[in-house]
Amino acid sequence: MKVKESYFSGLSEQIINKAKWSRDKFVVFNHEAGTGKSTRTHQIIGGMTKKQSHRVLYVQRFLKDDELNNTVKAINRNAGRKVAISITGKDTEKGKSTEVFERSQVICITHQMYIQVCKGEHQHLIKDRDILIIDEFPDLLEKINISNYEIGLLWTECRKRNVPAIEEWAILLRDLIDEGNVANNVMRFTDFSDGKDQHYEPMIKSAIKKLDDKNSKIYKGILKESLQLTKNGGFLFEEGFHTFNDNRQFVLLKNNIILDANAAFDYRYKLYGKFDLHEKEKMYDYAKDTLHHINVKTTKNALKKFEKFVQEALKEIQLEGKTGILFVTEKANVDKLEKEIVQYFSDYGNSLSEIEGNLKINIKIDYFGNLIGVNHYHDYDAVVLLKTPHYDYLTYALTYQYYMRLTGQPVENVELFEHEIVEAIRKSTVAGEMYQAIKRINRDNSRRADIYVFADFQEAIDTVVEQLPNIQYNKKDLEEKQNTGRHYDKTKREKSTKSEKARTILLEAKKSGIEMMQKLELRNLLEIKSRGNLTKILDKLEAFFKEHGISQTGQQIWFHDNLKDFEYNKLCESA
Structure with missing residues (x-):
């Protein structure tokens, strides 16, 4: 299905028309995944340079597979001349002349480089720039963990160096850990910025300045993390303190745009007032497609009891008439999954490539966290999600803390799987990973697609189904096939x-x-x-x-x- 040019008229207007610009917010567009938002944005930028002198900083997620240079080529092709260049970490290490940056109307960088700009580095990249366009959500969260072991190292070093103030800090942290050893399912938030604990921040800063020999690198690092704990507070959980690094602050220019297909349901956009969502309607109808929800627990513990999970899962998948099938799992499981697929289809060959040839179907394996923006599987017509894409729970809790601190709101204790905001973050994050994996196939919606989701996170799956208008949804239970161990001696x-x-x-x-x-x-x-x-x-x-x-x-x-x-x-x- 061809997407009408008018679908992107609002984006084009936001880039070109200065009357639409705003210095103090991000205008967020959630054009549907697979409609060509990145390609269309490159066309708009290239066309704009023919008539206007607006200077653009374009940020995309990946550098791999020469994607950054491909973006530069696309913009230059649409401009009819060289207006865009790419800048990577290697370029900054080589000391590339800043004059090159300043002359270029369009600079293309990765999310990682934008994060460095948000830390105050590479400020020449934003000098005299007008428009900031970020493809996909810019996640500035940097997690910090101070373990009981590191507290012990800090205490040992302070006694050696005779720094009683830091010894006092280490003892305080140890005492708090001892006091907090009651509830296993609660992340207790501790705020060190009030009252009797305020004096620790200047003490730690002073100690950091004194640790200047090369043998103090580890301890200096722990102290710097402690400084973040005193400023931001942190969660006490599993005998450690967890907080975030606050040296990353969103950088905005005269006109700021985020392109994110997940934006309408990603809860992070609701936590920060500087995100202004311009919601777009869905372009595709999925009535011809089917989402097969196979209800099954896919945690590590559950799958240990279900030794033949992959074999049972493969029985659920219909290959007849398919041209390409994408299997999605976690990164650590890719090689194991390939072996199990080869074992299951051993009648058709001894390797995945041999099986592909004999079955006359493309079979590929990828993993969550590696799929957003990927276009390799655009003509595939089946996708199988074999894992619920969870992050560790601390990531969700620290995301909550980050935005509460960013907006000056109080942070509460977090009871696992009960806190309303943290659970909303978790649900939308899992749904986002699922949706992006599903949208890697059948990009132009021209084929009849089958989507297989093996998971038991119903709320996340409901969110995914909402993103696929009129899709046929079938649910069945695989629980009864799990090995409960009852048949063992x-x-x-x-x-x-x-x-x-x-x-x-x-x-x-x-x-x-x-x-x-x-x-x-x-x-x-x-x-x-x-x-x-x-x-x-x-x-x-x-x-x-x-x-x-x-x-x-x-x-x-x-x-x-x-x-x-x-x-x-x-x-x-x-x-």
Whole structure:
């Protein structure tokens, strides 16, 4: 289906007409994914340069696959001359002349470079620029974590250097952790900017200035993170403090535009008054397409019980008549998924490429977080989402904190899966990842597409369905096929105690070469809800720990043989 030029008339007017410009807000357009918003924007910018001298900073998400240079070529082609250049981190490292930037009417950079501009770097890129156009949401959140282990390192170093003020800070953090060890499902917010805690910020700044030798790099880093904690407050959770870096502030020019197909349902746009959404109608009708929702838990723990999940999932997929099928999973699971697909279709070949040839269908695997803006699968007519694309819950909570602080609003404690705003962020983020993955295929809506979603997050799926007008929605349950373990010999299961399982898991982790494992990860693998029950198990393993060079500090389990000498020495000092 060809998209009418008038669909982008509002965007064109916003770029060209100075009467529409605003210095203090982002005008956000949510043109439907697959309608060619990026291509049309390049055309508008190129055409504008023929008649007007407005200077543009264009920001896009990716540098890979030469995408930044392709954007430059597209703008120059539409301008009929060279008006655009690209700037990357490598260009700034080489000391490229700023005169080149200043002469160019259009500069194209990545989101990462824009973030650096928001930190106060590379200010020559915005000098005398008029228009800022950002393709996809610019996420400025930089998470900071100060663990119990790092607090121990800080305390050790301060005692060595005789800095009692910082020793006091480390003890305060330790005391707060001890006090907060009651509720496992609540992220308790602590504000250090009021009353009796205000004096810590100048003390930490003073200590940072004194740490100027090369051996103090780690401790200086912990102090800088502590400074962010004193300014912004943070969540106490799983024996650590979590906050964000506030040195990233949105940079705006005379005219500021964001292009984001998710904008109408991405909850972050509702949290900041400088986002002004100009909502666009949907262009495509999906009545010929089907979304197959297979209701099944896809958490790590659930899939461990469901050993043949991929094999069962593949049985649900109809390949007949399809030209291309895209499988989407998490990054860490890509290779494993390919092996399982090859195993399932082994009658058709010994490799994915051989199977593709014999089935006469393109089969590709990609992962969440790698798909926004990707156009490689535009003519595929089936997509399979085999994982619910969750971030860790702290990401949602810290996003909430970031925007509350940005807008001067109070931050509350966050109860997991109960806090209204955090849950809205979580739902819209998961829905956004799903929607973007789905819209990688059948980009022009000219084919009949089948969409398979294996997940149990109904609210997120409902949001996705709302983005696909008139789509046929079918739901079925795959829960009954999960391995509950009921058919196993009960006596054998009882012999496999939690302690024995813990030994096996820890030895496998040590063998893999990792230096440290979080206790929370071990708890999840053992399917233990209570932190206290895990402590009882670990206490029984004292002799086992000594035998295999394993120790525990705070919420971490360390494998000494895998540690670098420096880290091992520091661990011993903090023990």
